[in-house]
Amino acid sequence: MRKAAKLIAAASTVAMLLGSMAMVPSTAVAADADTGKKLAENRKKGNCFACHSYEGAHLPGNIGPPLVAMKSRFPDKDRVREQIANPTKFNPNSMMPPFGKHNILTEEEIDHITEWVYTL
Template identity: 45%
Template sequence: MPALAASLLLAVTVTSFSARAQSAAAEGEKLAFDRNKGNCLTCHEIKGGSQAGNIAPALTNIKSKYPNRADLVAIVSDETKRNPLTVMPPFGRNHILTDKEIDAVVDFLQTL
């Protein structure tokens, strides 16, 4: 009986985590497409977005390109630290997005 209870608890925990991750990714998508917040479509082509820009690379296969989540967070937060010549806005440094919003955008980007 304890093994069954542990299995049920694990299943509920995994389901709850998955639902939270989907919710965060959905919020991140809203932020990425919002012209007043993430505004990612101004420069990037993103599946599901309209009126995409072509200044920057299309955002596809992100999780395979950036397997280390922290690298992607750093890019969204302040790409100028890695590439001083970038035209990408430093969303974190300039307080365009909060840390929580950046995490949500990264959650979304990792679904692409």
């Protein structure tokens, strides 16, 4: 009888812990294009306009391709994200820094920039 009581007590404790975890708000932040634009134009983070031209870029570079019609050029948003995170995956000789692979940007920052790029 004691084992059954201990088992029931343990089960109720586990159930209570699992129930309380459901009440914890998620720390994940939805990707935001405005935040992405700020990161992309930050010289210590994305610095995208150093190499790419896009509408509204201040003194854009011309080393990389222009960031225009991104949805039609890249119908798969994950492909754009991977290009930002690790362009050497697609072109080992790419001049674009692998922002994710080298931890220049966090995963969350890459998500924000991907959202912004996809608005262009």
